[in-house]
Amino acid sequence: QQQVRQSPQSLTVWEGETAILNCSYENSAFDYFPWYQQFPGEGPALLIAIRSVSDKKEDGGFTIFFNKREKNLSLHIKDSQPGDSATYFCAASASSGSWQLIFGSGTQLTVMP
Amino acid sequence: AQTIHQWPVAEIKAVGSPLSLGCTIKGKSSPNLYWYWQATGGTLQQLFYSITVGQVESVVQLNLSASRPKDDQFILSTEKLLLSHSGFYLCAWSLRGAGNTLYFGEGSRLIVV
Numbered sequence: 001q002q003q004v005r006q007s008p009q010s011l012t013v014w015e016g017e018t019a020i021l022n023c024s025y026e027n028s029a030f031d032y033f034p035w036y037q038q039f040p041g042e043g044p045a046l047l048i049a050i051r052s053v054s055d056k057k058e059d060g061g062f063t064i065f066f067n068k069r070e071k072n073l074s075l076h077i078k079d080s081q082p083g084d085s086a087t088y089f090c091a092a093s094a095s096s097g098s099w100q101l102i103f104g105s106g107t108q109l110t111v112m113p
Numbered sequence: 114a115q116t117i118h119q120w121p122v123a124e125i126k127a128v129g130s131p132l133s134l135g136c137t138i139k140g141k142s143s144p145n146l147y148w149y150w151q152a153t154g155g156t157l158q159q160l161f162y163s164i165t166v167g168q169v170e171s172v173v174q175l176n177l178s179a180s181r182p183k184d185d186q187f188i189l190s191t192e193k194l195l196l197s198h199s200g201f202y203l204c205a206w207s208l209r210g211a212g213n214t215l216y217f218g219e220g221s222r223l224i225v226v
Contacts, residue, residue, distance in 0.1 A: 043217035
């Protein structure tokens with residue numbers, strides 16, 4: 001059973017456009033949602049994260065929109081650059097007594113110059 | 114500043130041979146430690162976590178074992194490799210407690226032939 005789902009599997013945008021990556025989850029106990037960026041051959045790096053008490057989080061050109069009722073969230077990458085081409089993972093965990101961070105299957109983003 | 118170092122960077126091993134992967138965290142006292150596995154192009158699957166020296170919890174059974182011999186060291190091993198063990202192994206740390214951000218190392222690439 002896949003607890004965290006991501007879509008689309010791959011996304012291509014032009015330089016300067018806003019890329020929108022989607023994520024949904026099933027477990028109502030999840031209350032922490034980090035997004036990670038991974039380049040080929042490297043470990044994932046934390047990009048931005050949100051807790052369920054908020055509905056929006058911004059950091060530079062990255063914004064998370066969170067809908068607790070619908071159990072989904074999205075990552076918006078504004079003014080995408082070719083250097084943003086990477087795989088993006090949505091993850092989820094429950095802060096009450098769980099040490100599991102569950103990842104989605106990832107979205108491979110390509111930004112065309 | 115915290116640093117996380119994984120070794121070896123890459124290995125090619127024969128089926129049936131033993132394996133030992135290591136991870137060291139510097140600059141953070143008593144972190145939670147984690148091992149993840151990633152198939153090529155795939156998601157990250159949590160294998161083990163440890164919240165204190167000498168104590169390791171298994172998340173999935175993949176004929177692997179883990180140990181935490183020191184506060185800053187996490188070891189992943191098996192006595193007999195399978196083809197299915199091929200992939201990217203990632204060590205991560207977080208602050209003590211649940212629901213905290215994970216910070217990943219650069220990973221160890223394993224190819225089993």
